[in-house]
Amino acid sequence: MPIRTNRGRAAVYRRLWGWPLRSPRHLIGTLVFLAILLTTLGVALPKLVGKPAATAAPGPGGTSASARPGPGIAVTPTGTATLPTRLTGPQGTPSTAPPSPEAIKVAKDWAAAWVNHPNGITNAQWLEGLRPYTTEEYLPVMSTVDPANIPAAKVTGEPTVTTSHPSSLKLVVPTDGPKLSITVRNTPTGWRVSDYDQAS
The missing domain is CATH 1.20.890 (cAMP-dependent Protein Kinase, Chain A)
Structure with missing residues (x-):
């Protein structure tokens, strides 16, 4: 009602x-x-109404300001602008370079200091022998090594270069224990050992 x-x-x-x-x-x-x-x-x-396209007043020459291409933008014959293609290719491998004699000498001297651990030597004394040939960043890692656990007492041959780049070098040094795989880098203070491991 x-x-x-x-x-x-x-x-x-x-x-x-x-x-x-x-x-x-x-x-x-x-x-x-x-x-x-x-x-x-x-x-x-907004979906029902739709947003109106923004238009700019024509500038000199009869073209609107929004239609003028900026630097690096190509305009096709139909008048539409296309953005340049950005090429992202794969990163190239570092260029090779002849091995530096100074880097080889540093690796050899470092290996000699590494195997030099007479009975009773402390970690601090052993590190002092490695310090001239080791990067400052790698010395804290070496401070965790106990010299008494090193299974080698002498270097038994010449270093063999495995990879050589302008700023780094990797080589293998034979000892009476395991072979050492040593990485040497070119630093502001000269060539220094930045890593080592047992070679396979």
Whole structure:
């Protein structure tokens, strides 16, 4: 039955507006509903309306400012601009170089200091023998080595270069224990050993 009086309409409106305030549950439900409604409108309206394309006033010569290509942008005969292609090729391998005699000598001297560990030598004394030939960054690693556990007492041959680059060199030094694979790098203070391991 339709509401025909103003008093009846006012009562209906009072009930609608007053419903959220009847209890905390009604209020929370109303707030959740409004949040969902606003989120849905915020997502749906831009898609329905669509954004108008930005146009710029024509500049001198009859071309718009937005149509003028910037540096490094090619314009095709149809008037559309294309961005330059960015080439990302694989990283090249480091260039090889003849082995440095100074680097070979440093590796040989380092190996001689490495096998020099008479009975009773402390780690600090052993490190002092390695210090002139070792990078500052690698000395803390060497400080964890116990000289008594080194299974070699002398170098038994000449170093053999395995890889050689302008700023680094890798070589194998034979000992009476395991062969040493030593990496030597060119630092501001000269060639220094930056790593070693047992060669296979």
